[in-house]
Amino acid sequence: MITIVVPTYREAGNVANLVSAVDVVMKKAQLEYEMLVVDDNSPDDIVEIVAGLANSFPVRIIQPDGRPRDLSLSVIDGVREAEFETIVVMDADSSHPAEIIPEMLRTLDKDRSRFTVGSRYTSGGGFDRDWSLWRFVNSSIATMLARPLTECTDPMSGFFAFDRNRVDLDKMRPIGYKIGLELMVRGEFSGVNEVAIQFKDRTIGMSKMNFAQQWKYLRHLRRLYLYRFKGWAELVHYGAVGASGFIVDVVFYYLLQFLGLEHQIARAISFWPAVSWNWALNRVATFSERQRRPKAKQWFEFVITCLIGFSVNWGIYFALTSNVPFFDSYRFLALVVGIGGASLFNFTAATLFVYSEKRVN
Ligand SMILES: Nc1nc2c(ncn2[C@@H]2O[C@H](COP(=O)(O)OP(=O)(O)OP(=O)(O)O)[C@@H](O)[C@H]2O)c(=O)[nH]1
Ligand SMILES: [Mg+2]
Incomplete structure (x- = not known):
């Protein structure tokens, strides 16, 4: 039994595709699950869309209130609210291949004390090649900066699976987007396992990656370095x-x-x-x-x-x-x-x- 936590902001155009893609994969693998969409009060009709989908799929939506919009805090809210101990976190924009979920879960089940990451950089992994040089350099530097903090080759990944009992959620203090990195550094895991993924760029909806997020990332890194070293x-x-x-x-x-x-x-x-x-x-x-x-x-x-x-x-x-x-x-x-x-x-x-x-x- 698995809870798949999906943070969303303005993803009304993507959520139906995601839900059906995940359902096909989970049915085929005979895995029981719930999908928990954590939406930061998007100005769109995602609530109605999910309500419609809930007639045919095990999906529900929560909209946390009273805190600023934040991807990482949304994931934490989702983990708190999850019905099951086994958590998968993935993006809503179909960047993360749903087909990989069963393999991630098998990897996790081999040793539940370890954190499992869908990785672009482990052998067999990769991403769309039409990235601009700027985006590529940016992402490489960001990845390199986080490497000393974990043994993971893709510390920026937002696609991961873990056992909730290994994490004291009250101890998490993320800034910005990289909740996976936060969990790897502050969680009580005995290590990290990686499963290769092919990362796809979003085709629908808009990106929220911007300078402010990159600045937040640097602040987050600083905090994690101080914590770790x-x-x-x-x-x-x-x-x-x-x-x-x-x-x-x-x-x-x-x-x-x-x-x-x-x-x-x-x-x-x-x-x-x-x-x-x-x-x-x-x-x-x-x-x-x-x-x-x-x-x-x-x-x-x-x-x-x-x-x-x-x-x-x-x-x-x-x-x-x-x-x-x-x-x-x-x-x-x-x-x-x-x-x-x-x-x-x-x-x-x-x-x-x-x-x-x-x-x-
Ligand atoms: N709840 C919540 N979800 C968010 C927030 N910002 C982004 N997300 C979701 O987090 C996931 C990753 O965000 P993206 O905008 O795709 O970030 P990215 O993958 O780095 O960049 P692009 O795919 O290029 O847009 C998506 O499912 C977003 O909808 C937020 O502030 N709150
Ligand atoms: Mg994305």
Whole structure:
């Protein structure tokens, strides 16, 4: 017994084809199922269409209320509402070949602790070749970025099957479209199995893929990296924020001189926008998966640790150049070691003390 969850938005023109295609396949394979259409209150007549189809097929529709329109949340709503433990999720636009469902279910049944994905990139898989170069590059980069998060070759796939008992739905925090990726990373699966699919482009209805969705995808990835790699991801993040803070520092240093200030004064002042920039970015980005603490107090603590960090920086430089002849000849290296030491000190203070140690996920 299987629940097939189909998220829809403006798919009135596709739903009848989908329902009959799936029914043929399931009957032939003698699989009992229900199809649950989760529609985000589309401005079309999908409700009436599904009501008509329900006379001949095991299909029903829900329209969740009171939250913004969202593909991933729709899938989660569908999984919650599903009658059966075995879940298949697929798109409504016939991009996903219904014929593959029985094979996906067989694969899932071999080991129900694993997540099963309909994959375009595993051997035997593929997609319509009339993609523009732009779309192809876009999709390849998006896929590559997610690869380190899972063992799946097609982490972007929206066609998958799993056992609902393996997922704590309250822990899912997707942003945007990639609910499959979210489930693979945060679900309690022992691994991923792939079944080859030929992906077809939609022929009816309009695409909802746009720049806003791609931006959301990057935000989602960032969140998943922080979840999966925790302290290491924070360290890399912290380094990138530090590098951007260096640019802020330099820009202010020159800008203030351009406005007529002495260079020593400019140097003393430019520290403040830079340190505040770093504090803010670390708050909203690097440590975004941790509980928020009061702003003013945290800013103050951040500044204090940076000042101590600077003493560490300067101390290392001083000690190396006065005691080690090598570093006295190559002072720039002493400067680099100093910055490295101070960064580690700052990161340690930030991770243990300035930003809460409590994670929200
Ligand atoms: N419930 C719900 N479903 C959505 C939403 N956005 C898209 N969908 C559905 O999710 C599935 C995938 O969306 P698509 O628009 O096909 O996205 P795509 O496959 O990446 O792009 P195209 O096929 O080129 O349009 C389809 O069944 C859509 O109807 C949404 O905000 N809410
Ligand atoms: Mg599609």
